[in-house]
Amino acid sequence: MALFNAMETIVVNMFDEFSKSYELKCDCNKCKEDMLALVLNKIPPRYTSSEKGQLFIKGMYINPQLQSDVMRELMEAAIIVEHHQHHPEEV
Template structure:
């Protein structure tokens, strides 16, 4: 089966996690390193530990975003972000990007 090139597959969790990281976590937590590599690693590690929510439409994205208004789901994101921050801060990889 070949996917049509015009259709896009979106992991709706990505903008949710990025938004939560930027709007909820960063104003309240001082990162040891806030370089692009470390912040991207935190977001990617978090996304790898949360269930992916794929959609192909904006309506689907809006529906999934609405689901994550639930306090328990927001708590799950915060918990994974906190865990990812601890991991990245313990072993930052930004020096690898400089090579």
């Protein structure tokens, strides 16, 4: 069985867009994963089979409501992670 959460792909890709327009306080992998986890926990998962997945993801991308939801959640997650960094400041 090949099921996956299509939101994962969408959120990861939108994070790249997001990080271009928003200056993250820390851009290490740990903080990125914390942000992605926060967003993915708040947005309902969309499980789909891998064949239908590609089509489904394309459809989601052109949905402006979904895009603005994900962007808003990314913004909130970035603020949370900035204030609760789980690792000491790196130089």
